[in-house]
Amino acid sequence: MSSERESFEPTPIIRQFATILRPDDAEPPVLARNVRESVHQWFTELQSEKELEQVNLKPRRTCIMGGPPGCGKTTLGHHLAARQGLPVVVVDMASLVSKWLGESGRNIRDLFRDLFAQIETQADLCVLFLDEFDAVGIKRMSNGSGADNERNAIVVTILQQIDRFSGTLLAATNRPDDIDPAIWRRFGVHLDIGIPDDDCRYAIIARYLSPLTLPEEAIDKLVKFTAGATPALLRQLMEGVRRDLVLAPKFKRDTSALAVFRRVITSVRPHADMTIPELWGDRKALDEVSKIAWPPEWPSGRGTGE
Ligand SMILES: Nc1ncnc2c1ncn2[C@@H]1O[C@H](COP(=O)(O)OP(=O)(O)O)[C@@H](O)[C@H]1O
Ligand SMILES: [Mg+2]
Numbered sequence: 001m002s003s004e005r006e007s008f009e010p011t012p013i014i015r016q017f018a019t020i021l022r023p024d025d026a027e028p029p030v031l032a033r034n035v036r037e038s039v040h041q042w043f044t045e046l047q048s049e050k051e052l053e054q055v056n057l058k059p060r061r062t063c064i065m066g067g068p069p070g071c072g073k074t075t076l077g078h079h080l081a082a083r084q085g086l087p088v089v090v091v092d093m094a095s096l097v098s099k100w101l102g103e104s105g106r107n108i109r110d111l112f113r114d115l116f117a118q119i120e121t122q123a124d125l126c127v128l129f130l131d132e133f134d135a136v137g138i139k140r141m142s143n144g145s146g147a148d149n150e151r152n153a154i155v156v157t158i159l160q161q162i163d164r165f166s167g168t169l170l171a172a173t174n175r176p177d178d179i180d181p182a183i184w185r186r187f188g189v190h191l192d193i194g195i196p197d198d199d200c201r202y203a204i205i206a207r208y209l210s211p212l213t214l215p216e217e218a219i220d221k222l223v224k225f226t227a228g229a230t231p232a233l234l235r236q237l238m239e240g241v242r243r244d245l246v247l248a249p250k251f252k253r254d255t256s257a258l259a260v261f262r263r264v265i266t267s268v269r270p271h272a273d274m275t276i277p278e279l280w281g282d283r284k285a286l287d288e289v290s291k292i293a294w295p296p297e298w299p300s301g302r303g304t305g306e
Contacts, residue, residue: 008087008125011118019090026082029072030203030231035193042189043083060188062162062169066176067193070232073172076193081127089119094132109157116161123167133171137183162186196231198223204231208238211299218292225285228275240264245295258290
């Protein structure tokens with residue numbers, strides 16, 4: 001069935017300015033319940049064109065996602081596209097703008113117009129993802145400088161393109177509060193993907209500890225002392241633990257929980273702009289974590305070589 005379907009063919013301009021993520025390697029992000037429900041409803045909506053027509057509605061095709069770096073915006077966009085069996089074309093607006101703003105030669109507006117036009121020809125074969133959208137979507141500035149004028153002109157162009165685009169369009173930003181209200185309104189669905197709560201952290205920690213496992217109380221303790229951590233940091237933490245458990249014995253290093261976590265939190269740290277979870281900020285938290293049942297269980301009961 002899917003083999004009869006035409007497949008997405010990136011044109012040179014798309015290849016030059018976008019990254020294409022294919023459906024095969026998408027992973028569903030762990031999301032708070034209300035976000036998960038909104039996503040699920042939107043997905044159903046996209047598939048309910050006929051029914052919605054009866055009440056004079058069309059499925060919403062545009063969505064803007066806000067949330068700090070590393071909370072799963074790209075992961076969610078990739079997953080949403082994959083659920084429709086489509087690749088996602090990710091355009092990093094920040095690097096596009098910084099590369100082209102103020103450059104003589106080709107006008108950045110032309111570039112966007114071309115890019116949209118090219119993607120439009122295959123709009124039902126891919127999902128378009130405008131990443132770092134604040135680079136073009138922040139509140140209009142008006143101190144009259146040339147760069148501002150150029151930026152405002154870009155915003156107008158992009159708005160026109162968004163309105164005309166017929167496929168599914170996602171945008172993501174770390175600074176939802178700074179997005180121009182007129183632009184915000186253009187998007188049909190607004191998702192706020194925040195820092196994970198306790199339940200989400202539990203699921204994320206367990207996912208990235210896998211295939212190793214720890215008893216529930218041990219994971220609960222990790223959940224407690226990682227409040228404020230992004231999913232990306234939790235992933236690095238738990239991958240760090242797995243990595244350390246394999247490598248430490250090669251150096252005849254101590255593989256106690258205290259030693260492992262101490263090494264991992266030294267090499268994996270929250271960004272200075274983000275909340276510092278207790279595990280990184282408080283020696284007592286590390287002591288508490290080092291009392292958890294240890295070591296993790298390996299699949300089919302393999303030991304850590306201790
Ligand atoms: N909600 C989540 N659930 C599971 N893993 C996540 C989640 N958010 C981020 N990650 C992991 O963290 C990394 C960065 O996520 P990404 O989607 O690029 O974040 P963002 O686009 O919001 O900056 C990815 O490797 C992803 O697997
Ligand atoms: Mg991203």
